[in-house]
Amino acid sequence: MSKLVVDTWLRADDGIVTVVLIVASILSIFWLVRMLTSKKTHPPLPPGPRSLPLIGNLLSLDPELHVYFASLAKVHGPIARLWLGKKLGVLITSPELAREVLKLHDTTFANRDVPVAGVEATYGGNDIVWSPYGDQWRMLRKICVREMLSNQTLDSVYSLRRREVRNTVKYLHNHVGQPVNIGEQMFLTVLNVITGMMWGGTVKDEDRATLGAEFRQVVNEIVGYLGMPNLSDFYPSLALFDLQGVRKNMKVLAKRLDGIFESMIDQRRKMGSDENKDFLQFLLKLKDEGGDYKTAFNMAHLKSLLMDMVVGGTDTTSNTIEFALAEMINKPEVLKRAQQELEDVVGKDNIVEEFVQGPRWQNVCLCFCLDP
Structure with a gap:
């Protein structure tokens, strides 16, 4: 290689190095300016425990x-x-x-990140829990608050709630002195109430026990995956790999529950309009005839609302009652105060009702008192 070629190559190499240094300098200045700017535009985070790199807390x-x-x-x-x-x-x-x-x-x-399990369970996040704040969310909220859960609607199914609560009280009374699974019994009680409100006129009494058992199994598994720590939620870049199989398993469970919904919808359509009105009949009418909403109400919205009521209503209510009773049992003084208050207001030999006439309590919440 001649001296001229070598000198040309060296000069070219020096030019490349110079360009790299210039680009690196520009990027470093840009990064520094961005860091300084971000500190000024974003308020500091609240205090908290020390976190590890990448893993956090x-x-x-x-x-x-x-x-x-x-x-x-x-x-x-x-x-x-x-x-x-x-x-x-x-x-x-x-x-x-x-x-x-x-x-x-x-x-x-109002908005929140939708977990992978939530997306699969609610038909792509089309329910009231995971929908972003906007026209769709306002539509679903109006349907729930003004139509499905209005005072008039809830009063119309008072006898259903009263019957299920009394059945539970009877069950617990018949097992005095024996261990009982409060969480399981509360789950079945709430499930019977909710399913009765949703499609009470669709399911025959002899089929209700079978349906309740199937619901309970599926709902328990769905709630388990919704509460499971999932790497795909903590590290969104890993969601494609579904390392823990949450997406795959939730799809199977959602399909099972969707099959139950489809069966109930088919039965309700065959029954047509009659005096046995329930939530499902109202939702089907809203889907077919439409309403005064900016967003159209479709089948995905209908099933998502049913999913919210079945999964959210049963699990949270039963867990809350079980947690409260466990805390009272662990604190006898609190349990005695609750028992004494019920004796003073309701009476020892009376049954707690939702509404009580009297100056002290206009609305008495359901409570089970167990002897310490």
Whole structure:
């Protein structure tokens, strides 16, 4: 190779190095300016426990989350932050801040990330829980609040609730001195009430037990996957791989529940319009005839609302009752106060009703008192 060729190659190589250095310098300046700008435009995050790179605070979470959150509040105050993988979580532990978030600025915080399990369970997130704030969400909320859960509608199925509650009280009374699974019994009670309200005129009494058992199995599994920590939710870039099989398994469960919905819808359509009115009949009429909404109400919305009521209504209610009773049993003084209050207001030999005439309580909530 001649000296001229070597010199030309060296000069070209120096030129490449110079270009690389210039580009690197520009990128470094751009990154520095962006960092300085972001600090000025974004407020600082709330205080919180130290987090590990990439993992965040996932390894420090306690299975008893309510206890863990209470301990964080004592250290970091009423508002704290947690890093769940790549996701930022803000923890609110005071009534005042909760009111700010949930009432005064509810539209600002209305949207949420839809977990993989939620997408599969609710026909692509078309339900009232996961829909983003907008016309569709307002339509679904109006349907639930004004039509399905209005005072008039709830009063019309009072006898159904009363019958199921009395059956549960009778069951517990017949098992005095024996262990009972409160969570399971509460689940069946609430499930019977909800399914009776949704399609009470569609299901025959002899088929209700079979339907309830099938629902309970599917709902329990769905709730399990909805509450399961999923890497696809903490690290969205991994969602394509479905490493834990949550998407795959939830599709199977959602298909099973969809089959039950389809069966109930077919039966209701065959029955036509009669005096046995229920939520399903109302939803089918709304789908076929339309309503005064900006967004059309379709079959995905219908099934998603049924999914919300079956899954959300049964699991949260039964868990709340089971949790409250467990806490009272662990604190005998609280249990005695609750028993005494029921004796004073309702009477020892009377049955608790939803509505009681009297100056003290106009609305008495259902409560089961167990002797300590």
